[in-house]
Amino acid sequence: MQIRVNGKALEVAATTLAALLNELDYEDAMVATALNQNFIRKADRMTTPLKDGDAVEVLVPKQGG
């Protein structure tokens, strides 16, 4: 299945958001997630299915003004 992660096209095996984070080695990192511009809580990642063409954002703390 092809999805976009942080703007980049990726071919992935994962079928849930939680599995995707695992596949991309983010599972123990401090990240927040959004799917198609909607915030997905950490607790809901296991039950959030992915489909072809989805846009996932994986966000991390950064410096800000």
Next chain:
Amino acid sequence: MRDRPLSLYGVTLTSRLLAGTAQYPSPAILAAAVKAARTEVVTVSLRREAGGGRAGDSFWGLIRGLGVKVLPNTAGCRSVKEAVTTAQTAREVFGTTWVKLEVIGEDDTLQPDVFGLVEAAGILVRDGFSVFPYTTEDLVVAEKLLGAGCEVLMPWGAPIGSGRGLNNRFGLKALRAHFPNVPLIVDAGIGTPSHAAEAMELGYDAVLLNTAIAKAGDPVMMADAFARAIEAGRLAYLAGPMEPRDMAEPSTPTAGLPFGGAVRA
């Protein structure tokens, strides 16, 4: 006269300087500058993870080690949807309901899209956020933000990163006079400690700045300079500055002037 402490959404602060964490030469200098500024609130952001690294974890570790409160921003968001989603993700990552709400409307000035700002503020307040809106000095927009549930307003001094100081002193003064009991923070455009002191002399409750410290030749020394200027400006406001006059007025008593004071040569 004893000053009352600054209270933002029920949190009492001693320092009236809120500082950004971006653009520092190194994490060590950032940490030293935050200490020198005596600041108790720093702004942070969320960005895309790049390359599967753990840069976010190490930055967050540094900030947590400083023992300050964080104010996540929605910098760069150009729509209500983006700003709301960014705020929600920030709440989970940073564990705070505070959010510095930016909805940017124009690229040259980075001025807020005040229509989107009011709409996003309403959505976030209903969702339980404590919203710090980055706004202009417009009184009508300010009224609408308060109506949407904001308890703090953050008007700009000048465009973000410009360092030009208070572009509309009259407008900022009017805003202060209009909302005597709302915490008002000048956010953006401050370039030097004298700009920050001027904002405080006008009666603003605090100043939020980033570039002016981070991009100084010596950010740690500049952080200290800002802390002192903000304290001086606050004291000056409490002390009650004199009114300016158009004409000179002798400060030395004229009564008893030697030679009768009649000589004009």
